[in-house]
Amino acid sequence: MTDISADDEMLAHIRATVSPDTEYRSRLLHELKATHIVTPADEKIADELEKMVAHVLAGNSTEGYALTITGKSGAGKSESLNRCLDAHPSFKPFEGKYNKLSLSLRAETPPSTTLKSLGKELLISSGYEVAVNGDPDENWRTLIQRMKIMQTRILVLDEFQHVLDAPTSMKYMHLSNSIKALTNNKGWPIWLVIAGVPSIENFIDRDPHKQLDRRAPLVEIDDLKNEDDDRNRVEDTLYALIECCELSLGFVLTRDFLLRLMHGGIWRFGMTVHIIKNAIEKALWDKDWSRGRGKLTKEHFIEGYSRLARNCSLETNVFHVDEWHLIQREVDDKGRLVDAVSIKSRRKRAS
Structure with missing residues (x-):
């Protein structure tokens, strides 16, 4: 009889007790974690x-x-x-x-x-x-x-x-x-x-x-730039992560959205990928999700960004407002987005 570790025994217990969809999603999350984009x-x-x-x-x-x-x-x-x-x-x-x-x-x-x-x-x-x-x-x-x-x-x-x-x-x-x-x-x-x-x-x-x-x-390791190479890298990354989780993109990917995404990630590749992964996780638990038919929407990016930015308001969510470039954030020592300056606050300062 093969010995089984306590961790393996618990994982086997979880696998046997969760719904088939939860077990399936766990495999997709494993693939998402394991997928590394070469930089x-x-x-x-x-x-x-x-x-x-x-x-x-x-x-x-x-x-x-x-x-x-x-x-x-x-x-x-x-x-x-x-x-x-x-x-x-x-x-x-x-x-x-x-x-x-x-x-x-x-x-x-x-x-x-x-x-x-x-x-x-x-x-x-x-x-x-x-x-x-x-x-x-x-x-x-x-x-x-x-x-x-x-x-x-x-x-x-x-x-x-x-x-x-x-x-x-x-x-x-x-x-x-x-x-x-x-x-x-x-x-x-x-x-x-x-x-x-x-x-x-x-x-x-x-x-x-x-x-x-x-x-x-x-x-x-330099920041991302508004250049073809970096925009293409972010676009390729987005599609690669979507594909590994068996999702499709539920909207037309535009240059404006890519810039919004890079700005939301404060022009840092790791942070930008973090936002994409957060949005994908939201999509996997969307009420309309089903195996092989899930879609990644703009709403998922709003939710994924909010999670990283400590439940920020819609007014300071770069995926919700039109003037997203006016919202500025930094990163704390735990890797979370903080210190947002809203559009309304910037307008007050300028007046």
Whole structure:
């Protein structure tokens, strides 16, 4: 008899108790999540990772270096980075002769990062099951030993801007020096991949000895532009995501709608895709939905945008108003659209 995990057992229970339509929709949601749209950033990141792996394979490096990936919140940098890492065969963990081996160790940098909190996060990510020590320096030494045991050569830290938000300058210096020291760790140099908002470039700039500066390639993920290439990319993305969920577009796709969509996503590809996925989810649960006959409508975009913008009013919903270009929003640290300025407010300011 094959053992079944508790998670698998619960999923089997859910599958057996929900309606056939709910189970069917769950498959479509899985496809929606799994569908990744290749972007120009993917090629740049994949190329830099390939170079990094080549340096590791060469075996003659006495020190590693840092690859920095930057983009505004919602630009899609985490999605691109994770896809490139998952797609590269060398980054897949495997069972070695004595224990699990992994070329890289990945973690999302926790808010208000300290050496203690980051060390704990990385030890947990490495599968370390022993109680974490109260001494942050001891944890860091344990982490280095764990990386040696797992043959880990590359440390990937997402949301790296949290390092810059260390509670005090002393804790920041302790943390940043510990991270940088990994690259020239005697006998076991570590390569870094750090991803975050543009301010993380300061991590390199703040190095008083410029030890990382001369060997720190930078990949910048730019905003979308009102140009043919970007409009076509958004259009292709929309149709690809609709197709994977067996929907059809219930309205004529115009240049104005594409610009409205890109503006709603504050001209960032990841945020724009997020709006499309929200609208598709609304369409899948529309009362008129049926298998293979569902339609994605403008109303679904109004609802999907509202969900991302914390239930915004119709007056500040870019998919509802005619003068959508007058509505401006930003992104908070949870990836939600906030700080809308309505058309009415802008007119008052102008008068």
